[in-house]
Amino acid sequence: MDSADRNLATKARELSLSAFGVFPDIPFSFNSRLKRVLGRLVYSKSREMLTPLRIEISSSISDNEELLKKTLLHELSHFYLMMNDRDFSHNSPEFRKLSQELGFDIVAEYEGLPVHIWVCSVCKRTVAISFNRRRKNGLSSCCKAPIELQEK
Ligand SMILES: [Zn+2]
Ligand SMILES: [Zn+2]
Structure with a gap:
């Protein structure tokens, strides 16, 4: 794990603690190949079991403090809804509620951003x-x- 990923994990833990009251038990890393989305929750699916594996954030937003924070909150919201067997999709009422409460965008894509x-x-x-x-x-x-x- 390099130092950028370590800083990312620290930031994610702090955000998670203040927004959800718990530390996320999942690795965080920057991914320079993410071009269409700002971040993603990687998970495995076997039968009906979903297992979150890691959260990846596009390297292109590593210097954009505000967008990085919003993107982490977005991915953490997917993560916690999944962990609690809730609907973790963008259409989920709970996901929408979290996006309003925590102030992040539902669609974390480049479309609509001034890139x-x-x-x-x-x-x-x-x-x-x-x-x-x-x-x-x-x-x-x-x-x-x-x-x-x-x-x-
Ligand atoms: Zn070429
Ligand atoms: Zn999403």
Whole structure:
């Protein structure tokens, strides 16, 4: 576990303690491959048994304090509803209630967020997502070509 993941776990435990009154018994890590969602609860399913495995947060929001906090509360809400055999989906009335009480968005996706998507200038594949327009240099790993802002 690297230090960024350790900090993430510490933050998640603090948030969980203040919002739910308990420490979450689950690992937390940043995942740089999460491009479409801000975070996710990874779980296994065998027969009717759901077992939460870990919570992953997109690396792209590691510096965005406010969004990171909201995303952790969002994923923790899925986690606790699952642990208590409740409906943990986005349509669940309990999930919606938690989102209002704790102040996070129900859909933790990039859609609707002011993000900038950088693509490979040759094959147009997404290479990076950022919250500012600061120029990104470097070549894409796919085609070794310059990267550019995706046209909306
Ligand atoms: Zn969700
Ligand atoms: Zn390419």
